[in-house]
Amino acid sequence: MSEDLGRARETLASSLDRPSTGRVYDFYLGGDHNYAIDRDFGQRMVDLMPEARIFARENRGFVRRAVRYARTEHGITQFVDIGSGLPTQGNVHEIADESGRDARVVYVDNDPVARAHAQILLSDTADPQRHFAIDADFLDGAELWERVIELGGLDPDQPICLLVSALLHFIVPEQRPEEMLALYRDLLPPGSLLVLSHCTDEDTTPALQEVAARYMVTTSNAHLRGRSEVRAFFGDFELVEPGVVWTPQWRPELAAAHEPPFDGDPASTLAIAGVGRKR
Ligand SMILES: C[S@@+](CC[C@H](N)C(=O)[O-])C[C@H]1O[C@@H](n2cnc3c(N)ncnc32)[C@H](O)[C@@H]1O
Structure with missing residues (x-):
């Protein structure tokens, strides 16, 4: 085991x-990279708001489709995923x-736990180059951006898909x-994409407010926003069709054959999402 992996396990x-x-x-998501303390908290949230699982599943579906979109419709080969989990x-x-x-991907997370898991998982499944x-x-x-470009060997003049x-x-x-x-949007070269999803308190279950408040005992506080605030995060980037919508409504046709289509109430997914393009 390398020194790095040893440190990751200690973390x-x-x-x-x-x-x-x-x-x-x-x-x-039904994964197994969690501990009793996470499961106890997570189960309490699911008991309060069963939609938590729908949110996570549909949000991941959105991420997968947005990455396919960046790859297949824009030929983007550079990805930076901040808050990657x-x-x-x-x-x-x-x-x-x-x-x-040929795609280069840099995962960024501020939780050393997420990073440690990422390091171990990547050592098993990814290409370290x-x-x-x-x-x-x-x-x-800017300091983060510099590290990302250098570590990932990214070309800062070629389009980058930034995921938040x-x-x-x-x-x-x-x-x-x-x-x-706004700073990251400025740093991105023309042709880049911003992929963004966000939980909203507009038209979603009131239980989401209670869940967000309870996140203060976790590694991150939570804050919900409405549609116009989420849309404003795209600044002057051009929103690609269909704009900012419930996660399963964003280009469902890009799902892989094994990814089941969503046929429930879109608001039960709790999150809205969109992709913006820098001209
Ligand atoms: C719900 S997960 C999202 C995972 C993934 N992006 C997705 O959409 O499936 C949110 C992640 O954001 C990370 N995070 C929270 N605040 C952050 C910050 N200020 N900088 C970087 N990562 C952060 C958390 O540690 C967590 O792993």
Whole structure:
């Protein structure tokens, strides 16, 4: 075992004092990269709001379709996934590799637990020349971007697909996410895509407010936003069709044959999503 992997395992062993949002999300998805503390919290949230599992499943579906879209319709081969959570089946590097093994992917998460899991999982499933994981914060801005470009060997002049999926509801207003996102939009070269999803309190179950409040005991606080606030995160990027919609409504035709179509109430997915393009 390398020194890095040894450190990753130590991080995991010493991370059990509170639920990790990334691992709780993995629990919602039915994954097995979570511990009792995550499962206890996650189960309480599911009891309060059964839609939590629908949210996670449909949000991942959106991410997969958006990555396919970036690859197949725009030929993008560079991906930066901030707030990536735990790389698991159907993650960005696997979807990007569906259409050729030349995509570079940098996963970024500020939770050392998520990063440690990512490192272990990537060491098993990914190509270490093209797929990377770093422990960094969305709020690090230009410093983070520099690390991402350097570590991932990305060409900053070629289009990049930046994913901030199910991340910004963990950035509270005092942290001014709109300013940080504006900086990333500026740093992206023309032709780049911004892939974004966000839990909303507009037209969703009131239980979501209660769940968001309870996240204060986890590794991230939560803050819900309405449609217009979420749309504003795209700034002057051109929203590609169909705009900002419930996660399963975003280009369902891009789902793989084994991905079941969603036929429930779109609002039960709790999150809205869209893809913006820099001209
Ligand atoms: C719900 S998971 C989303 C995973 C994945 N992006 C998806 O959509 O399936 C949110 C992740 O964001 C991470 N996160 C929260 N605040 C962050 C920040 N300020 N910087 C980087 N990552 C953050 C959490 O640690 C967690 O792993």
